[in-house]
Amino acid sequence: MNRRKRLGVVAATALALTVTAPAAGAHAGHRPGADPARASLPAGDGWASDGTGTTGGSAAAASRVFTVTTWEEFRAALAVAGTEPRIVKVVGTLNATAAGCAAFEAPGYDFARYLADYDPAVWGYENEVSGPQEDLRAASATAQGLAVKVKVPPNTTITGVGRHAGITGGSLQVQGVDNVIVRDLTLESPLDCFPQWDPTDGATGAWNSEYDSLVVYGSTHVWIDHNTFTDGAHPDSSLPSYYGEVYQQHDGELDVVRGADLVTASWNVFTDHDKTLMIGNSDSAGATDRGRLRVTLHHNLFEGVVERAPRVRFGQVDAYNNHFVVRDGPYVYSLGIGQESQLFAEKNAFTLAAGVPAGKILKKWKDAPVTVAGNYVNGAPVDLLAVHNEQYPAEALRADAGWTPVLRTRVDHPRAVPALVDHHAGAGRLR
Numbered sequence: 556m557n558r559r560k561r562l563g564v565v566a567a568t569a570l571a572l573t574v575t576a577p578a579a580g581a582h583a584g585h586r587p588g589a590d591p592a593r594a595s596l597p598a599g600d601g602w603a604s605d606g607t608g609t610t611g612g613s614a615a616a617a618s619r620v621f622t623v624t625t626w627e628e629f630r631a632a633l634a635v636a637g638t639e640p641r642i643v644k645v646v647g648t649l650n651a652t653a654a655g656c657a658a659f660e661a662p663g664y665d666f667a668r669y670l671a672d673y674d675p676a677v678w679g680y681e682n683e684v685s686g687p688q689e690d691l692r693a694a695s696a697t698a699q700g701l702a703v704k705v706k707v708p709p710n711t712t713i714t715g716v717g718r719h720a721g722i723t724g725g726s727l728q729v730q731g732v733d734n735v736i737v738r739d740l741t742l743e744s745p746l747d748c749f750p751q752w753d754p755t756d757g758a759t760g761a762w763n764s765e766y767d768s769l770v771v772y773g774s775t776h777v778w779i780d781h782n783t784f785t786d787g788a789h790p791d792s793s794l795p796s797y798y799g800e801v802y803q804q805h806d807g808e809l810d811v812v813r814g815a816d817l818v819t820a821s822w823n824v825f826t827d828h829d830k831t832l833m834i835g836n837s838d839s840a841g842a843t844d845r846g847r848l849r850v851t852l853h854h855n856l857f858e859g860v861v862e863r864a865p866r867v868r869f870g871q872v873d874a875y876n877n878h879f880v881v882r883d884g885p886y887v888y889s890l891g892i893g894q895e896s897q898l899f900a901e902k903n904a905f906t907l908a909a910g911v912p913a914g915k916i917l918k919k920w921k922d923a924p925v926t927v928a929g930n931y932v933n934g935a936p937v938d939l940l941a942v943h944n945e946q947y948p949a950e951a952l953r954a955d956a957g958w959t960p961v962l963r964t965r966v967d968h969p970r971a972v973p974a975l976v977d978h979h980a981g982a983g984r985l986r
Contacts, residue, residue, distance in 0.1 A: 591739065591985050592620075592642045592714045596778040600964045601819030601851025601873065609776040609819070611712035611736030615640040622716070626651045626725060630705050640710045645740060646717065651703045651725035656748035659698040664691035673752050675798055680754040689751075696749040696765065703745055703766060704728050707735055715739035718983035722768075723787060730772040738780045741982045742768040743787035744828065747804045752797075761800055767807040771815045773843070779820040783982040784808035786827050805829065807863070811850055811870075812836040814843035818850045824981035829861040829885075835868025838894040838921065844869040845895065851962065852877055854972075856980045857889065866891030866920070867898050873960040875901045876967050878976040879916070883908045888918030890939075892925050897956040900939070902929040904972040913937050914946030926956040931969040 596609040603609040612619070619641040621632035626649040633643060652658075669688040671677070678684065703725050707713065709732035715721065721741030729735050747764035754760040768784055771777050786805060795802045808825055811818050811834045825831050835848050848870025857864040858880040865872065867890075879889050890900055905916060913932045916939050917925065927939040944951045967975055 592644055592712055594712075594736075594738070596736070596819060597964055599962050601821065601853065601962050602817045602849040602871075603776050603778045603819035603851070604962055605817050605849075607734075607776065609734055609736060609778045609817075610640075610710075611734060611778065612640040612642040612710055613712060613736075615642045615712075620644070622646060623649070625649060626653070626722075629722075629725075633705055633707060633711070638709050640712075641708065642712045642714070644714055644716045645720045645722070647719065648741070649722045649725065651722065652699075652746070652748075656699075659695050659702065659748055661691045661694035661698065664688065664695050669752075670797060673754070675754060675760065678754060680760060683755055684752055692749050692751065696747075696751075699748050700765065706730055707737075708732060710734045712736040712738070713740070715741075715982060721783075721982065725768075726766045727769045728772065729770065729774045729777055731774060733775045735774065735776070736778045736780070737769065737782060738778075739782065739982050739985050741783040741785065742808070743785055744768050744789075744805050744808060746789050747806070750802060750804055759800060760798060762797070762803045764803050764806050767810045769809050771809075771811045771818055773814045775815070775817045777815070777818045779809065779818070779823060781822045781980070781982060781985050783824040784826065784828070784831075785824075790827050791829055803829075807831060807833055810834075810836065811848060812844075813840065814847050816847040816849050820850065820852050820855060822854045822976075822980045822984075824856045824858065825860055825864065826856070827859045831857065831860040831863045832865040833863050834865050834870050834872055835893065835896075838868060841869065841895070848872070851960070853963070854967075854976050854980060856880070856976050858882075859884070861885045862887035862889075862918075863891060864889045866893055866918075867896040868893040869895045871897045871899070871956070871958055873899050873901075873962070875899075875903060875960070875963070876969070876972050876976070877903045878973050879903065879905045881905070881907045881911050886911060886915065889916045890925075891918045891920055892923050892952055893920040894923065895921075896923045896925070897958060899926045899956050899958065899960055900930065901927070901960075902966060902969045902972070903931075904969045904976075905930065905932045905937075906973060907933055912942075912946055913939065914943045917943040917952060919947075919950040919952050922953070924953045924955050924957060926954065929969060931972075934970065936969075
């Protein structure tokens with residue numbers, strides 16, 4: 556399926572304003588004629604509606620509504636002091652790495668020298684890399700991190716304006732705050748300029764990268780809606796290989812980690828990515844994650860993603876009415892069952908390419924129960940647990956996640972999900 560390209564350059568402005576959008580239809584958080592930047596998550600719409608609910612910056616005073624057209628203006632708008640509600644409206648595409656990778660290089664860093672110093676034929680596979688070039692690579696990576704990461708304050712709404720709003724190369728950090736909304740943006744995955752070679756990662760080593768498009772870290776009441784997450788101009792297929800391994804410059808598209816809780820992700824598109832969406836990033840993080848990481852995923856499109864859609868640890872995750880499109884090419888799994896996870900996957904639609912067995916949809920990482928009900932594969936009902944256990948008996952999974960979701964505003968028949976989600980999910984489709 557062809558996705559619309561959303562690129563644009565708009566002259567800079569620092570105006571605070573309110574935009575009135577056309578009627579927005581029947582999707583969550585819309586009222587005909589209302590400004591979508593003023594929307595709150597509707598009551599009962601997933602885990603983020605629990606308790607106090609999620610209002611973001613919907614009640615922002617006019618003086619705390621910012622329209623931005625550059626990455627620098629965006630960072631400045633988020634840095635304005637105070638925790639009172641704020642709205643940041645993004646016009647056009649903000650480029651966090653417009654100056655290129657060379658702008659972050661520490662003096663003396665030489666990638667050709669790095670490759671020569673840590674070639675497995677010279678360094679081997681027994682020890683992690685160290686020495687001058689690794690130190691300079693780390694310093695360069697630190698400089699990039701400072702430039703591309705931006706912290707999102709509490710009580711904030713970040714939303715796109717028009718059909719071509721987005722961020723490329725930036726990493727939104729929703730860390731240690733409450734009440735955040737991110738809507739209507741095309742988020743092109745950050746390209747790590749300085750991946751680290753780890754010869755001890757697996758049998759033949761691996762290149763490891765940083766920077767997710769959006770990280771929810773230790774935060775609560777977060778609504779992520781109608782965004783498009785993509786690798787854009789730099790898909791994994793375009794990346795070179797060194798030492799016989801892909802020079803991986805992407806991390807995840809969305810991570811919910813380290814005690815984050817009460818998150819709803821709805822009507823988003825996740826496309827053409829490897830390790831896409833992780834809920835819980837460590838088996839050893841039970842002290843912060845146990846009893847938290849409660850996430851709802853509904854009416855999202857996962858198209859051409861290799862794995863982690865999502866991978867779950869600890870959390871009670873409700874995944875319903877999502878459309879998973881598995882094309883020809885690399886594919887590992889969609890739903891990952893991890894440490895103490897309690898995934899409830901209901902009435903999703905899976906469109907699998909010929910030759911992809913339905914048993915691969917589920918992946919067992921650790922022994923944990925899972926509930927699957929009413930899911931369709933290529934237009935027909937399939938018991939995902941039964942086919943997984945039949946096709947992969949050495950990785951058999953247990954039934955019954957032990958809970959039943961109640962925070963739902965609409966549940967569609969899985970046969971209707973592909974057309975509904977494919978036509979309405981993603982950035983630029985609120986209006």
